[in-house]
Amino acid sequence: MLSLTWLRGLTARRRGRLAAAACGVAIAVALLASIGSFLSASKATMTARAAADVAVDWQVQAQPGADPTIVLDTVKAAPGVTAAAPVGFAATSGLQATTGGSTQSTGPGVVLGLPDGYRNTFPEELRDLAGAGTGVLLAQQTAANLHASPGDTITVGRAGLSAVAVHVDGDVDLPQADSLFQAVGAPVGAQPQAPPDNVVLLPAAQWHALFDPLAQNRPELAHTQIHARLAHHLPADPSAAYSQVSGQARNLEVKLAGAGTVGDNLAATLGAARADALYAQILFLFLGLPGAVLAGLLTAAVAGAGVDRRRKEQALLRARGATGSQLTRLGGIEAAAVGAIGATVGLAAALALGKAMFGTFGFGATTVAAAGWAAGSAAVGFLIAAATIAVPAWRDARGVTVIAGRRSVGRAGPPRWASYGLDLLLLGAGALIFWLTGRGGYKLVLAPEGVPTISVSYWAFAGPALLWTGAGLFAWRIADLILGRGRPIMRRVLRPVAGPLAGTVASSMSRQRRILANALVLVALTTAFAASTAVFNATYRQQADIDARLTNGADVTVTQSPGTNVGAAGGAVLAKVPGVRSVEPIQHRFAYVGADLQDLYGVRADTIVGATKLQDAYFQGGTARQLIATLASRPDSILVSAETVKDFQLHPGDQVTLRLQDGRTKQFTDVAFHYAGIAKEFPTAPRDSFLVANADYLTKMTGSDAVGAFLLDTGGSSPAAVAGRVRSVVGAQAQVTDLTTSRRVVGSSLTAVDLAGLTRLELGFALVLAAASTGLVLALGIAERRRTFAIASALGAKARQLGGFVWAEALFITGGGLAAGALGGWVLSHMLVKVLTGVFDPPPAALAVPWAYLAAVGGTAIAAVSIAALGAIRATQRPATALVRDP
Amino acid sequence: MTASENGRVLVRCDGVARTFGSGFGAVVAVHDITCEILAAQQVAITGPSGSGKSTLLHLLAGLDEPTAGSVSWPALGDRDALRPGPVGVVFQGPSLLPPLDVLENVALPLLLGGTSEAAATAAAAAALDRLHLSALATKLPEELSGGQAQRVAVARVLAGRPRLILADEPTGQLDHAAGALIVDALIRSATDLGAALVLTTHDPLVAARLNSGWVMADGGFVTPRDPRERGLTCSA
Structure with a gap:
């Protein structure tokens, strides 16, 4: 009965107190539920994209002696398999072609036999480049090596048998060559096998006619794989999907009873996605959890602002005979009411945010996930309410006397943690753990191939977490020190704000230094959270953009088809396309570095830096400008990969001799270069080894100025629109790609997941927290002390003088909090980016600082404080006789 | 009234009337009050709870404004100049x-x-x-007893050397002994400063210690104890 009466009284008379505390809870619940729904949706997206990216789900290799037909039937009968087709693999001793009066020969290669309908069943495995899409097809690099084009005839060598001639019908690209030519059944941890340089694809009947005899004589040189496609009804979580798919594969291997080994491409891709999913989870922990903790602290600050009033109410109830347990129950009732209101509002806000940010109502990709996130977030909200309202009420009911309950200032000494130096210990421990975990290269997520479970190095979390906590406590210590021992300094500093009352204001603030230090720490932690989150997100976006730019090369890239010979002058046509600001030609050749065939890019040294926005991080041994300037001043300079430098023990200035094809004779000839520096990344270049040289020198030495790709700068025009116009100009002669499309498809599944929604969400919450931790906390603090201000007013204080008290506190909390938070945020940002290195591809050379957003955070805090302070000063000007009379 | 008489009217x-709220819910706290307080007068206003004593005192102090009639401070200046000051x-x-x-308070x-x-x-x-409170100078209010806190409040008034001291039930929350000390302090302070005390x-024991008094009921004055007493005038 008492509980109900109390609840009615709270809702009728203490609406502001309830609403403010519920607001803090609601922020925490909404933040957790929103990020949870993002996480759940992201995981589902990762699974879907990973599954969609796989050209062939399973490659089941028939073991020597096994009947491929039986293996095919077994695969077709396996649960989940929707299509299966046999593919012949045979080794060729070498290929030869005579074109344009010269003969080119290659080393060993692989000849595939594709059945009818293969390309329809597995459309992602092959991409047409030139000629017909069926018949005898040459892989792109093979066509380049042989100088063969559709219509030419090549000779295919067979070990122990006579070579056979085939008529080339087309050129194709094999986008997933790595998995297509994998060593099926290789032991876990084995080095991945490089795809063959030379590949010919034949229709199955022709393959059998040519290579069945080889299979009989040399069975180790020919085998059959069954390529299978699975129904992609997978669990939303990549880990669960991985377990399901790899379980199905093992089940098939059992059924095959040794007749076949499964190369599980789908599980391999999902395996990478599950690591990315864990990274997404880590992002949630790093970015979401501090926000929830802050919302909890905010609620505690809001509840703490009313603690005097609550204690007085308790004292009154106790005087009327209420027992300790009754008082505790009343605290529990208030906490439950705050928790219920906060959780309801928070979940509703999360639903609305989910709809606005991600386009769907709900907290997760599945019903279970939705229920879990909603219940979990609400539970956290109730916990916060209990910890900030019920627990203090219980503690007061047990331990605080009526006299002590009336105290609001006190002369308490430093808190116990400060005496023990806990803040310094935490900072030291954070730095130590950061250094220790950093030595290993911050491998946060360990996902060994083939192992069903993956692990997260949670130690790496400890560094930033300890730093954040330690920095918060340290800021408290400094604030306490300034307000306590630094009172004479405060008196001088406050003179412009408080005038002759500076000393009194400094004394007043000094006696309330615990409350003020708490408020300052809340602002500092919020600022640090907002700053580090914003910097992390901006850096992530910057790197994703660089990644897309590296992959695509420019806003729009026109890649010439193999065999075509378009010189730099060909760019003139492209330059006339509306929306194209400049055209930068890049030569693309293949060069032998010893026995290793690498991509070689010839660049125009005077224009390439500006045209492609080369980053210093792409190079080693000098900045982008310095190294490209070296290419200009010494045209025979060459930039090589770090691996090449290591393999060949190169030093700057060393001669590097490459074997390059001469454009006139089509023969490979030796060309001398001099090592000038290391290129780690380069637009359009592959991620492994490649070379960068001066285009003019290449033209001079090879007699060919053939361009591999034209990089188009659209100068701000939509890359996709310009790409469309370019396509209509170049037709099928060249491949046209644009930055916008690349951005969507490049990189890992994590990169591909659009973090924009999460970014907006977190940054929005950070702004709300900044406003609440400054304005709301200050307003509530002043509201709870309005009797003090009323007395001061009754004693004759003018609005300007009362304003001195209010502005001094506001300035201290906001200015100190923002300064401490900016410093903490700066350190945290560096730490976060370092710890989460694995998320970035390529790793950032420098942090991206979103100044506009940071200014918005500062502006929001200052605006919120100003509104609160002006409101408070205005309130003190109203007649306050009732307040003065009411003790 | 002569200029010299006017100079004595604080x-x-x-x-004067003061009504809180409006319509049916309006509460008339004081009404039809006409009175003067002269320099160095000492007045006790008594009456039951809700009779309007505190409201009248707030009106005299300029803390509140009347809803009817007027309050002026001929010898003290404008309403805005009353506190801190006279x-x-x-x-x-x-x-x-x-x-x-x-000390800071x-x-x-x-x-x-x-x-x-x-x-x-x-x-x-x-x-x-002067009030023998120097030992408490560095204490915080929450470290004082109720009586000590009220004596410090009296010292705060005394420090400002006012010409009019208004005390709103200063002994209301104290026992007799503590209350007596407060009244002593107030009377002594007013006497030392030559200030009026209301x-x-x-x-009634407290009221009896002052040489003048009004009795209030239902927002107005009941018959004054001695309306001609030492220049104190009042009417209701």
């Missing part, structure tokens, strides 16, 4: 600012009035000394 109420108020409940110590009205920090501190220390109380 406060003049002319048909009017000092002792409130019924705790009125010391919690985050300031006793006593010095505050002087600082608010523009006195230099050094002079305000010296005057505050002197006022505390004090509201329920306690």
Whole structure:
């Protein structure tokens, strides 16, 4: 009965107190539920994209002696398999072609036999480049090596048998060559096998006619794989999907009873996605959890602002005979009411945010996930309410006397943690753990191939977490020190704000230094959270953009088809396309570095830096400008990969001799270069080894100025629109790609997941927290002390003088909090980016600082404080006789 | 009224009324009050709870404005110049600012009035000394007893050297002994300063110690004890 009466009284008379505390809870619940729904949706997206990216789900290799037909039937009968087709693999001793009066020969290669309908069943495995899409097809690099084009005839060598001639019908690209030519059944941890340089694809009947005899004589040189496609009804979580798919594969291997080994491409891709999913989870922990903790602290600050009033109410109830347990129950009732209101509002806000940010109502990709996130977030909200309202009420009911309950200032000494130096210990421990975990290269997520479970190095979390906590406590210590021992300094500093009352204001603030230090720490932690989150997100976006730019090369890239010979002058046509600001030609050749065939890019040294926005991080041994300037001043300079430098023990200035094809004779000839520096990344270049040289020198030495790709700068025009116009100009002669499309498809599944929604969400919450931790906390603090201000007013204080008290506190909390938070945020940002290195591809050379957003955070805090302070000063000007009379 | 008489009138109420709220819910706290308080007068206003004593005192102090009639301070100046300055108020409940110590609390009205920090501190220390409260100078309000806190509030008034002291049931929350000390302090302070003292109380013993008095009921004056007494005039 008492509980109900109390609840009615709270809702009728203490609406502001309830609403403010519920607001803090609601922020925490909404933040957790929103990020949870993002996480759940992201995981589902990762699974879907990973599954969609796989050209062939399973490659089941028939073991020597096994009947491929039986293996095919077994695969077709396996649960989940929707299509299966046999593919012949045979080794060729070498290929030869005579074109344009010269003969080119290659080393060993692989000849595939594709059945009818293969390309329809597995459309992602092959991409047409030139000629017909069926018949005898040459892989792109093979066509380049042989100088063969559709219509030419090549000779295919067979070990122990006579070579056979085939008529080339087309050129194709094999986008997933790595998995297509994998060593099926290789032991876990084995080095991945490089795809063959030379590949010919034949229709199955022709393959059998040519290579069945080889299979009989040399069975180790020919085998059959069954390529299978699975129904992609997978669990939303990549880990669960991985377990399901790899379980199905093992089940098939059992059924095959040794007749076949499964190369599980789908599980391999999902395996990478599950690591990315864990990274997404880590992002949630790093970015979401501090926000929830802050919302909890905010609620505690809001509840703490009313603690005097609550204690007085308790004292009154106790005087009327209420027992300790009754008082505790009343605290529990208030906490439950705050928790219920906060959780309801928070979940509703999360639903609305989910709809606005991600386009769907709900907290997760599945019903279970939705229920879990909603219940979990609400539970956290109730916990916060209990910890900030019920627990203090219980503690007061047990331990605080009526006299002590009336105290609001006190002369308490430093808190116990400060005496023990806990803040310094935490900072030291954070730095130590950061250094220790950093030595290993911050491998946060360990996902060994083939192992069903993956692990997260949670130690790496400890560094930033300890730093954040330690920095918060340290800021408290400094604030306490300034307000306590630094009172004479405060008196001088406050003179412009408080005038002759500076000393009194400094004394007043000094006696309330615990409350003020708490408020300052809340602002500092919020600022640090907002700053580090914003910097992390901006850096992530910057790197994703660089990644897309590296992959695509420019806003729009026109890649010439193999065999075509378009010189730099060909760019003139492209330059006339509306929306194209400049055209930068890049030569693309293949060069032998010893026995290793690498991509070689010839660049125009005077224009390439500006045209492609080369980053210093792409190079080693000098900045982008310095190294490209070296290419200009010494045209025979060459930039090589770090691996090449290591393999060949190169030093700057060393001669590097490459074997390059001469454009006139089509023969490979030796060309001398001099090592000038290391290129780690380069637009359009592959991620492994490649070379960068001066285009003019290449033209001079090879007699060919053939361009591999034209990089188009659209100068701000939509890359996709310009790409469309370019396509209509170049037709099928060249491949046209644009930055916008690349951005969507490049990189890992994590990169591909659009973090924009999460970014907006977190940054929005950070702004709300900044406003609440400054304005709301200050307003509530002043509201709870309005009797003090009323007395001061009754004693004759003018609005300007009362304003001195209010502005001094506001300035201290906001200015100190923002300064401490900016410093903490700066350190945290560096730490976060370092710890989460694995998320970035390529790793950032420098942090991206979103100044506009940071200014918005500062502006929001200052605006919120100003509104609160002006409101408070205005309130003190109203007649306050009732307040003065009411003790 | 002559100029010299006018110079002695500290406060003049002319048909003053104060109503809180409006319509059916309106509460008339005081009505039709006409009175004058002259320099160096000592007046006790008594009456039951809700009779309008505190409201009248707030009107006299300029803390509140009448809804009818007028209040003026012929010898003290404008309403805005009353506090801090010629009017000092002792409130019924705790009125010391919690985050300031006793000395700072006593010095505050002087600082608010523009006195230099050094002079305000010296005057505050002197006022505390006069009331034998110097030992409490560095104490915080929450470390004082109710009686000590009220004596410090009296010292705060004393430090400002007002011409009119208004005390709103200053002994209302104290026992007799503590209350007696407060009344002693108030009377002595007013006498020393030559200030008028108006004090509201329920306690007839307290009222008896002042040489004039009004009795209030239902927002107006009941028959005054002695309306011709030493220049005190009132009517209802």
